[in-house]
Amino acid sequence: xxxxxxxxxxxxxxxxxxxxxxxxxxxxxxxxxxxxxxxxxxxxxxxxxxxxxxxxxxxxxxxxxxxxxxxxxxxxxxxxxxxxxxxxxxxxxxxxxxxxxxxxxxxxxxxxxxxxxxxxxxxxxxxxxxxxxxxxxxxxxxxxxxxxxxxxxxxxxxxxxxxxxxxxxxxxxxxxxxxxxxxxxxxxxxxxxxxxxxxxxxxxxxxxxxxxxxxxxxxxxxxxxxxxxxxxxxxxxxxxxxxxxxxxxxxxxxxxxxxxxxxxxxxxxxxxxxxxxxxxxxxxxxxxxxxxxxxxxxxxxxxxxxxxxxxxxxxxxxxxxxxxxxxxxxxxxxxxxxxxxxxxxxxxxxxxxxxxxxxxxxxxxxxxxxxxxxxxxxxxxxxxxxxxxxxxxxxxxxxxxxxxxxxxxxxxxxxxxxxxxxxxxxxxxxxxx
Amino acid sequence: xxxxxxxxxxxxxxxxxxxxxxxxxxxxxxxxxxxxxxxxxxxxxxxxxxxxxxxxxxxxxxxxxxxxxxxxxxxxxxxxxxxxxxxxxxxxxxxxxxxxxxxxxxxxxxxxxxxxxxxxxxxxxxxxxxxxxxxxxxxxxxxxxxxxxxxxxxxxxxxxxxxxxxxxxxxxxxxxxxxxxxxxxxxxxxxxxxxxxxxxxxxxxxxxxxxxxxxxxxxxxxxxxxxxxxxxxxxxxxxxxxxxxxxxxxxxxxxxxxxxxxxxxxxxxxxxxxx
Numbered sequence: 001x002x003x004x005x006x007x008x009x010x011x012x013x014x015x016x017x018x019x020x021x022x023x024x025x026x027x028x029x030x031x032x033x034x035x036x037x038x039x040x041x042x043x044x045x046x047x048x049x050x051x052x053x054x055x056x057x058x059x060x061x062x063x064x065x066x067x068x069x070x071x072x073x074x075x076x077x078x079x080x081x082x083x084x085x086x087x088x089x090x091x092x093x094x095x096x097x098x099x100x101x102x103x104x105x106x107x108x109x110x111x112x113x114x115x116x117x118x119x120x121x122x123x124x125x126x127x128x129x130x131x132x133x134x135x136x137x138x139x140x141x142x143x144x145x146x147x148x149x150x151x152x153x154x155x156x157x158x159x160x161x162x163x164x165x166x167x168x169x170x171x172x173x174x175x176x177x178x179x180x181x182x183x184x185x186x187x188x189x190x191x192x193x194x195x196x197x198x199x200x201x202x203x204x205x206x207x208x209x210x211x212x213x214x215x216x217x218x219x220x221x222x223x224x225x226x227x228x229x230x231x232x233x234x235x236x237x238x239x240x241x242x243x244x245x246x247x248x249x250x251x252x253x254x255x256x257x258x259x260x261x262x263x264x265x266x267x268x269x270x271x272x273x274x275x276x277x278x279x280x281x282x283x284x285x286x287x288x289x290x291x292x293x294x295x296x297x298x299x300x301x302x303x304x305x306x307x308x309x310x311x312x313x314x315x316x317x318x319x320x321x322x323x324x325x326x327x328x329x330x331x332x333x334x335x336x337x338x339x340x341x342x343x344x345x346x347x348x349x350x351x352x353x354x355x356x357x358x359x360x361x362x363x364x365x366x367x368x369x370x371x372x373x374x375x376x377x378x379x380x381x382x383x384x385x386x387x388x389x390x391x392x393x394x395x396x397x398x399x400x401x402x403x404x405x406x407x408x409x410x411x412x413x414x415x416x417x418x419x420x421x422x423x424x425x426x427x428x429x430x431x432x433x
Numbered sequence: 434x435x436x437x438x439x440x441x442x443x444x445x446x447x448x449x450x451x452x453x454x455x456x457x458x459x460x461x462x463x464x465x466x467x468x469x470x471x472x473x474x475x476x477x478x479x480x481x482x483x484x485x486x487x488x489x490x491x492x493x494x495x496x497x498x499x500x501x502x503x504x505x506x507x508x509x510x511x512x513x514x515x516x517x518x519x520x521x522x523x524x525x526x527x528x529x530x531x532x533x534x535x536x537x538x539x540x541x542x543x544x545x546x547x548x549x550x551x552x553x554x555x556x557x558x559x560x561x562x563x564x565x566x567x568x569x570x571x572x573x574x575x576x577x578x579x580x581x582x583x584x585x586x587x588x589x590x591x592x593x594x595x596x597x598x599x600x601x602x603x604x605x606x607x608x609x610x611x612x613x614x615x616x617x618x619x620x621x622x623x624x625x626x627x628x629x630x631x632x633x634x635x636x637x638x639x640x641x642x643x644x645x646x647x648x649x650x651x652x653x654x655x656x657x658x659x660x661x662x663x664x665x666x667x668x669x670x671x672x673x674x675x676x677x678x679x680x681x682x683x684x685x686x687x688x689x690x691x692x693x694x695x696x697x698x699x700x701x702x703x704x705x706x707x708x
Contacts, residue, residue, distance in 0.1 A: 154462060174596060177611040270677035294680040302599050309602040
């Protein structure tokens with residue numbers, strides 16, 4: 001039996017192809033039942049997000065790829081030619097590496113994004129509910145979730161910023177704290193970037209977003225888009241006193257927030273810090289405002305610089321995350337190999353127990369008058385002896401997969417203990433990683 | 434184990450904790466923070482035993498000589514930090530990288546820079562007093578908290594500097610607590626320390642006035658710097674709460690306050706000498 005995955009993702013297929021193969025969450029139970037009913041498929045799971053659809057299986061040896069591809073096509077009444085060139089397939093260690101990388105966000109459109117962790121968990125739980133997740137896939141998905149968490153915690157792949165809006169929020173959290181609860185946001189002007197930035201700030205807990213524009217109706221329209229409140233532009237001095245984060249994006253040809261205005265504002269604010277995000281070109285805020293105490297002024301260049309730096313520093317973090325993935329793959333494969341030799345361990349133990357019981361029975365028939373408490377001592381001694389004889393064999397069997405001649409080692413042990421041929425020991429193929 | 438060996442191991446524990454917290458600041462590995470925490474715990478435990486052994490051996494409190502005071506101060510700093518780690522969430526591990534080195538330095542200074550001062554001399558009978566015990570203990574714990582406040586102020590100024598100067602790549606950027614948290618924590622620490630400082634100094638003054646030592650204390654440098662320390666922190670609390678002082682100037686005041694407090698330790702004194 002081997003592990004494999006077949007699917008498409010945002011690297012291999014455009015959205016027009018991906019959307020044809022996507023499986024909705026409500027259709028998963030039916031799809032999983034169909035997957036596990038395929039010939040040769042012993043375990044199955046499906047991972048379907050906006051960026052990928054993957055069929056996971058533990059299957060008998062043989063060309064199961066075609067079976068899975070036909071399954072994916074058949075679900076949506078498609079012909080194989082519509083997506084064959086976009087499919088990828090991985091087996092064994094490469095498949096494990098793929099899932100662990102996916103769960104870590106290394107294969108995502110936005111590096112390190114956390115949503116995929118939840119989506120992998122959903123896929124696992126759906127397969128558990130549908131009872132299509134067996135021992136191998138269950139362990140694989142569990143390990144993927146652990147690896148994903150470890151990669152995000154121990155490296156910086158999930159940290160840093162990849163957009164101007166996210167960079168602005170990152171800086172806000174460094175001034176005011178992780179949650180922006182209790183800090184009012186003021187948006188001056190209109191425009192897509194200021195709207196996106198305001199949304200980012202709202203997502204971090206900023207409770208109130210005020211929007212001011214020279215044209216009140218425009219302020220109202222923008223405010224309504226994300227549940228904010230419109231304000232008159234003439235109230236700018238008062239607005240600057242109450243807001244802690246100001247996103248400036250007007251079309252004014254000259255600065256609207258001057259040093260003189262800010263002197264009065266900061267006096268009224270009594271030292272409370274003020275964060276100005278000036279994404280307008282030409283700038284809305286006089287450069288000299290930056291030197292004021294308790295004022296933090298970042299313009300579009302600063303924010304883009306932050307984004308560029310974050311992208312650069314992530315490459316080292318990506319390498320570290322891949323190391324974590326590779327380490328997890330090695331552990332998974334080691335576990336999988338031990339699973340395959342487990343039947344021989346059980347058989348050797350069983351053989352020794354049968355021999356022990358037969359010898360005790362023979363001894364009993366020859367010494368019928370021995371007191372029962374003496375038999376207890378004899379049985380205990382035989383048990384101890386059996387354990388001591390079994391132990392080196394158990395250790396050798398478990399270590400065999402790591403050796404060069406694993407098959408030969410297992411065969412020798414099997415013959416030495418007089419165990420009959422078993423599927424697990426005979427068919428052990430070794431790692432195909 | 435002898436008192437010296439216990440102190441050496443305690444100092445090594447503070448040093449190890451400093452390294453672990455410092456490494457965690459840059460590398461963000463949870464295991465490093467845990468190592469720092471356990472090293473601090475072990476060091477404080479050993480230090481406590483060392484102080485106990487000292488008291489059992491000398492039959493007097495461990496604050497009569499400069500060496501003893503420095504050692505006790507190191508203990509108070511580490512203990513205050515441990516308490517903060519236990520009760521504050523998220524854990525202020527960045528602060529550990531600042532204050533544990535201070536604990537190590539104080540213990541080092543006490544153990545190695547004043548070896549002659551560790552020789553015990555009999556304490557004056559007038560020091561066998563509850564007021565003196567209150568004076569010493571209150572000031573000791575106040576000092577521990579003020580060192581933590583100093584740590585917060587130092588981190589605030591570093592974070593503030595990075596944000597103001599747009600030093601947004603590498604180094605400590607993104608790794609320090611937010612300005613608001615540091616400001617809030619510093620204020621809370623001083624708010625706890627100031628009453629202890631007041632009680633400690635007050636107990637000392639009452640004892641000085643009622644213990645037959647009138648006339649020796651008025652112009653003593655140590656007394657004067659103690660009062661200045663009290664005034665600086667009182668000013669900080671007042672300006673922060675009433676005049677809403679925030680930002681670098683409030684934190685510079687905290688740095689200055691601890692500087693005066695440390696000067697108090699080492700300033701030559703004639704009246705405040707008992708060992």
